[in-house]
Amino acid sequence: MIEVRGACVSYRADEPPAVADVTLDFEPGRVVSLVGANGSGKSTLASLLCAMRLCDGGAVRVDGIDPADGASARREVRRRVGLVRQHPTEQLVSTVVFDEVAFGPRNLGLGPDEVRRRVTSALACVCLDGYDMRDTSSLSGGQQQLLAIAGVLAMEPSYLVLDEASSMLDSSARPAYRALVGRLASEMGVGVVQVTHDPLEVLASDRVVIMDRGGVAFDGTPLDLLMGQPALWDATVLPSASVEALRRVCALGFDGRPSATPEAAAAWLVRGLAAGRVSADDVRGTLDALAGALPRALSSGSGAAAGLSLSHVTYGYDKASYVLRDIELAVAPGEVLLVAGRSGSGKSTLASVAAGLFEPDAGAVSVRGRAPRPGDAGIAFQRPEDQLFCESVRDELAFAPRNMGADEPEVARRIEHAAKMVGLDEALFDRYPFDLSGGQARRVAIASVLALDAAAYLFDEPTAGLDAAGRSQMHALARACADDGRAVIVISHDLEEWMAEVDRVALLSDGRIAWMGTPGELSRDRDAFGAASMEPPLNIALARLLEDALQGGAR
Incomplete structure (x- = not known):
């Protein structure tokens, strides 16, 4: 058992503690979701559980071992408690997949046969079989991200701390990830603590702990939180039409067995309809709840002259294979286009080519009718904080406009406008960017891109790791850029989150556009996701299940 007793951590003397007098137990064989707003103390607590840092006050013990007792105790705790970070590049150490997964077992002094067994097993667990020599x-x-998880699994830890470990996984990979977490706990007895904002991960856990300003605001079952404290759930966990449907079915009598998930609730509803225990109107009401995140009518400028276009673009990092193949794409000023696809489908490469960072091997890119020049298209990468490099926030925001030749009054105007768009407090302008919290640093990074005053913007996974408030703000920002006459591309694996916020959707598969149309057309087209080798978002999949049940009942 991991025992946390009165744990306290402070980073700065002039700020409240990141973790304040927390007392919790984490048992083997159970999945616990650690939830809370950005800056609530989740990641700090996670770092205490695996001895990545020590308490300033109180204690943490793993199976009776206190890492504060010395280097030997810390090594043993780190052997027993594996950590997977949100950003996989922070923990990858090798250039070859096999060597990456083998790194930990080799450092335990295991023989070659045992190392190979563990590597093979770990790669199979995360569906990376055959990637050994990549x-x-x-x-x-x-x-x-999956590789980082495999590297930790190969250590065969007793406990696993997952700090937003699914944030970079596409919607097709996430069900398998949730199933893997469940198997690790139920079949292998691993105690799992997952820092997450994802509602489906929260519902699939045995227990939820909500952190708020360094303390514990809730500790109980997911269903107790969802139904017993709905306001706290809504304020903490990401919005989800699937969860709203679950709430409605619970109100109809579903008791959360065998599991309190939207899938189990939909199955209960279908059985109830067939047996006459629930009415067709009850099912239609649940369909309405599932449609909560489906498309609403948004203004679209897709018929206007393109602000950003790719014409028959092909690109490869080497001449042996192409990542993008004959991409034909146009985004109008005032339009938000969502680009989605499985991991490895070419989404991030498309963004870099569209922004003019990579020159296509064939075809052409244009921004407002000409080849993109520096500053014509702004791009925020998957981890925009990595784009920071100046000595102050003010200099960070001013760098792009100054580099483009803007005079100081224009620079000041752009800084003020960009900061306002991302909700960045002017009190932070003189701070060193690397002293900021993660959420603040992300706002600075995105604002530095907006200060370009570009004709087009590309946001690559802009909400990964953000809490509910941060995601809502990012949705509004993408729309505000479009309303200001910019062409906007959002790249995201989270379709359920973004489909209500965009004008069109393009599904990418193997470097090609497999499907493109409006969100409404996508929700109705039952062949679209298969064409892109994707699974539909859960709310769409459940809606189709209930629609089929209603049609079967009508027959």
């Missing part, structure tokens, strides 16, 4: 840098962000 270059780790050639993998997509989602594949690197």
Whole structure:
């Protein structure tokens, strides 16, 4: 058992503690979701559980071992408690997949046969069979995330701390990830603590702990939180139409067995309809709840002259294979286009080519009718904080406009406008960017891109790791850029989150556009996701299940 007793951590003397007098137990064989707003103390508590840092006050013990007792105790705790970070590049150390997964077991002094067994087993667990000899840098962000998980699993830890470990996984990989977490706990007895904002991960856990300003605001079952404290759930966990449907079915009598998930609730509803225990109107009401995140009518400028276009673009990192193949795409000023696809489908490469960072091997890119020049298109990468490099926030925001030749009054105007768009407090302007919290640093990074005053913007996984408030703000920001006459591309694996916020959707598969149309058309087209080798978002999949049940009942 991991025992946390009165744990306290402070980073700065002039700020409240990151963790304040927390007392909790984490048992083997159970999945606990650690939830809370950005800055609530989740990641700090996670770092205490695996002895990545020590308490300033109180204690943490793992199976009776206190890492504060010395280096030997810390090594033993770190052997027993595996950590997977949100950003996989922070923990990848090798250039070859096999060597990356083998790194930990080799450092335990295990023999070659045992190392190979563990590597093979770990790669199979995360569905990376056959990737043994691949270059780790050639993998997509989602594949690197799975590789990081495999590297920790190969250590065969007793406990696993997952700090937003699914944030880079696409919607097709996430069900398998949730199933893996469940198997690790139920079949292998691993105690899992997952830092997450994902509602489906929260519902699939045995227990939920909500952190607020360094303390514990809730500790109980997911269903107790969802139904017993709905306001706290809504304020903490990401919005989800699937969860709203679950709430409605619970109100109809579903008791959360065998599991309190939207899938189990939909199955209960279908059985109830067939047996006459629930009415067709009850099912239709649940369909309405599932449609909560489906498309609403948004203004679209897709018929206007393109602000950003790719014409028959092909691109490869080497001449042996192409990542993008004959891409034909146009985004109008005032339009938000969502680009989605499985990990490795070419989404991030498309963004870099569209922004003019890579020159296509064939075809052409244009921004407002000409080849993109520096500053014509702004791009925020999957981890925009990595784009920071100046000595102050003010200099960070001013760098792009100054580099473009803007005079100081214009620079000041752009800084003020960009900061306002991302909700960045002017009190932070003189702070060193690397002293900021993660959420603040992300706002600075995105604002520095907006200060370009570009004709087009590309946001690559802009909400990964953000809490509910941060995601809502990012949705509003993408729309505000479009309303200001910019062409906007959002790249995201989270379709359920973004479909209500965009004008069109393009599904990418193997470097090609497999499907493109409006969100409404996508929700109705039952062949679209299959064409892109994707699974539909859960709310769409459940809606189709209930629609089929209603049609069967009508027959």
